[in-house]
Each structure stands twice: as structure tokens, then as C-alpha cells.
Amino acid sequence: MTFDLDHAWRVDPRVSMRPEPFGALLYHFGTRRLSFLKNQRVLAVVRSLADHPSARAACAAAGVTAAELPAYTRALAALADSNMIAERTPA
Amino acid sequence: MTITQSPGKLTDLFQLGLDAPICLTWELTYACNLSCVHCLSSSGRRDPRELTTRECMDVIDTLQRMQVFYVNIGGGEPTVRPDFWELVDYATAHQVGVKFSTNGVKITPEAAARLAKSDYVDVQISLDGATAEVNDAVRGAGSYATAMRAMGNLADAGFRGFKLSVVMTRQNIPQLDEFKAIADRFGAQLRLTRLRPSGRGADTWDELHPRPAQQKQLYDWLVAHGEQVLTGDSFFHLSAFGSALPGLNLCGAGRVVCLIDPVGDVYACPFAIHENFLAGNVRDAGGFQAVWQTSDLFQDLRKPDTGGACKSCGFYDSCRGGCMAAKFFTGLPMDGPDPECVQGYGETALAEALASAAPAPRPSVDHSHRTAPSRTVVPVTITPRRPPAHDCDESPLAGFSAG
Numbered sequence: 303m304t305f306d307l308d309h310a311w312r313v314d315p316r317v318s319m320r321p322e323p324f325g326a327l328l329y330h331f332g333t334r335r336l337s338f339l340k341n342q343r344v345l346a347v348v349r350s351l352a353d354h355p356s357a358r359a360a361c362a363a364a365g366v367t368a369a370e371l372p373a374y375t376r377a378l379a380a381l382a383d384s385n386m387i388a389e390r391t392p393a
Numbered sequence: 394m395t396i397t398q399s400p401g402k403l404t405d406l407f408q409l410g411l412d413a414p415i416c417l418t419w420e421l422t423y424a425c426n427l428s429c430v431h432c433l434s435s436s437g438r439r440d441p442r443e444l445t446t447r448e449c450m451d452v453i454d455t456l457q458r459m460q461v462f463y464v465n466i467g468g469g470e471p472t473v474r475p476d477f478w479e480l481v482d483y484a485t486a487h488q489v490g491v492k493f494s495t496n497g498v499k500i501t502p503e504a505a506a507r508l509a510k511s512d513y514v515d516v517q518i519s520l521d522g523a524t525a526e527v528n529d530a531v532r533g534a535g536s537y538a539t540a541m542r543a544m545g546n547l548a549d550a551g552f553r554g555f556k557l558s559v560v561m562t563r564q565n566i567p568q569l570d571e572f573k574a575i576a577d578r579f580g581a582q583l584r585l586t587r588l589r590p591s592g593r594g595a596d597t598w599d600e601l602h603p604r605p606a607q608q609k610q611l612y613d614w615l616v617a618h619g620e621q622v623l624t625g626d627s628f629f630h631l632s633a634f635g636s637a638l639p640g641l642n643l644c645g646a647g648r649v650v651c652l653i654d655p656v657g658d659v660y661a662c663p664f665a666i667h668e669n670f671l672a673g674n675v676r677d678a679g680g681f682q683a684v685w686q687t688s689d690l691f692q693d694l695r696k697p698d699t700g701g702a703c704k705s706c707g708f709y710d711s712c713r714g715g716c717m718a719a720k721f722f723t724g725l726p727m728d729g730p731d732p733e734c735v736q737g738y739g740e741t742a743l744a745e746a747l748a749s750a751a752p753a754p755r756p757s758v759d760h761s762h763r764t765a766p767s768r769t770v771v772p773v774t775i776t777p778r779r780p781p782a783h784d785c786d787e788s789p790l791a792g793f794s795a796g
Contacts, residue, residue, distance in 0.1 A: 318488065322411060323412070329462035331462075334492075336462075
């Protein structure tokens, strides 16, 4: 699916995130599915989604460069597909 | 650069272990109203040394601190513990999700209504035959009716997506479609797991374990049904038939899962209740966290596999040598093929093990009912009190998806 970088996102409240040396593990208590984040930066992006007006802003704040943005977009799209993150109405 | 990672890579990562298990199996009691002939924990009678309510709460506090996402509670029949519901509530109030396995004996309409309200509690009803005839031969007279009544109560209470959990045997593999139909009828999800020669299963393995042709039938059925059917990732040894099954194709013992037994002993996995796989006890100094993070046994299990006798096999990357417990309790070496190796190496290895005359190791712990009926017919009419083996469920990565 296409991921809207310019929309506001947040982690689903039923998701538990556990930092690991390689990044993080995510568990969704509603779907009972496990997912994971491969590095610390994508963890920083995901954690700060709710604090930014858009996913693009969250990526920028975490130091994601323009060249890296497509890979981060794909990762966020996968998380949205599995309902780990969801769109929110910007504050 | 990639952020997402292929499951293959993930296997390499998990092979070295995690700071905390993803989930773990916790058997709350050895007490059980049944005496299933394949019970992997040889349950029946309560052990007087079982953890107290307070000790169980301390374990939950530790799991919360370690951020273990959920526990698979089993037994024995966990719901016969008087503090069962109190412990479930305590766990969910402390961010530790609960999935519990039951034969359904205590799943009344009231209990079902209460379960239907929580996002953080999931239920697995054990049933090992799609008909009373097939089920009750393994789990005991009346156990089919008990399970069906429990599922009816859950469905009536509006609990959608609870699990119907089946241990696959020679007798029930022909009933795969019927199991699916039962699950669909109750709005449940089917979960199929592998029979292990653990506990009383060591004594019944020869009669119950699937034939080679049935393994292929099961594999094809699993491939056809994909992620609609859960497996606790327990059939990774079948991946050597062809494409990998969904989930993590790796033995998670001591790496991403483990077992806490009713007296607090920590074993590498629910199928390995034997002193060789005992890592420590939650009552030891440092509690569960110290056992998980520093025990010699778990450190050892986290070392990379060498592949041993299987290394030269072209399918090793698919099956990784199969199940440690299945090998152990059939007397096979840990670094060789699984007894049910689909390439046929297991049968050769079993023949060699038999010829060596060294007996297969026996389970170390037995809480079977002393009065459990023998399996031979006796000329009196008694209601057989046989068994639920709850199937163990650590399915660490069931439904795992890379994100």
C-alpha cells in the first residue's frame, strides 16, 4: 500500500514496544502479532510519531536523510499494514 | 540500506537469544481433572511445592519489568487453581498479556462473558479429535463434550477468535477439514501443534505420531491454509518438504521462549521437562531474570548451531535439524536429525539408536494420577479420568510479521 508521509500517525495504543540491542520488538495485543524494528533510528521515528504533525517531520527530527527516506517509508508502510501504527487527527 | 529484514535474517538474530523471552509458557499447576495419554508434563496431581499466589505475583512483576509481552498459561489444568482468575487479572493489570490453555472444564457462561471483555486475555481450548470417538480415546471420556460446551459458551458470550488447539496425531490427521469446520462454527481460529514424545507422550508416541505420508498430507494442508491456521511455529521440521511454512523456522528453546513449571523450575522449553534442560528456579537469587540472562544452559543454547550430522543435508537451512525435545526423548543425538525428519534420516537414526541398546531418556518428573485407569480394559465400570494435556504453546513467533 502507499504510505502517506504527510499525514499524522501514532502507534496503536494496544501495541507494546520493547527496545532490543538490534532495534525493538513490537507486539500488538489486539491482533496478537509480533513485528520488529531493525535499528535505533526507526525506533526513534516510531516512538515520536505522535509528537509530530506528520511522519515526514518525525523522520526529519530523527535525522533520516532524503536518501534514506524511501527505506523508512517502506518500513512505516509495513507497520501500517499490520495495524501497528495508525493515522491520527493532527492536534 | 534496509529497515525491514527477511525472516531468514531474523532467524540468525534470534538464534543468539534476546534479553527477555518474547513469550513464555508457564504451567501453573500439575493438577488436572484429566489424564491425557500424551500429556507432555505428565500432569494429574498437584505438587505441594507449587508456587504460592504471592510467588506467582512476584514472577509477574519480573515479567513486567523484563517486558515479556505475554505468557502462555497451562498446566495441568490451570483453571483448577483457586487463584487462577486473580492471577490472570494481576498479569493483565501489569501489562503482561495472558493466553491460557484449558480443557474447558471451568469455562462456564459466566467465565466466558468475563473473558470476552478483555483484549489482553486469549483462550485456547484443547481438543484432539474432531469426533468424540477420536478425542476421548486420547483425552478421556467426556472430554469432547466438555470442550464443545466451553466453545459454545465462548461463542455465545461473543468471544471471537479464541483458539481451538489440536495436537496432530495419526488418528486425527484425517480430520483436518472437520477441525477447521468446528473452529469456523464457533468463530474460533484453528491452531495445530506437533505431538512430542514428552511426558506421558513418551509412552504413547509410537501409537500416536503421524506416519510419514501423513506428514506430507499435513504439510500440504498447512501450505493451502497459510496464515489462517496457527501452528505455534511447531512444524518447522516439515519445511524440508519444500517452501518454508509461515513463522519462525527455528527452535526457540532458551533463545526466545522457555517454560516455568508449577514449582518454579525453568526449563528450556515446555517439551523438555528433564534435568538436562533445567536452567534454574524462579525462587533462586535473582529470580527468573537471572535464570534467563545468565544460566549456563541458556548461554549454551544460544551459541550458533553447527548443524552436526545434518550439516551436509541440503535441507538444513529449512528445518535446522528439527525439535530438540523430540530428538532427546527418542534417544537421538542433539546434533542429528529429528525423529520425524521428512527426508527419512530420522528413521535411519532411530534404527541406529535402537541397535545401540542405550535406552531413550525418561521424563524426570511425573505427577500422573496414581489412580488413572490403565490403558488396558478392566472389568469394572468406572468413568475414566484421562487427560488433557495441554499443548504447550509457546509459539513465540506465531503470526510473526516483519515490519
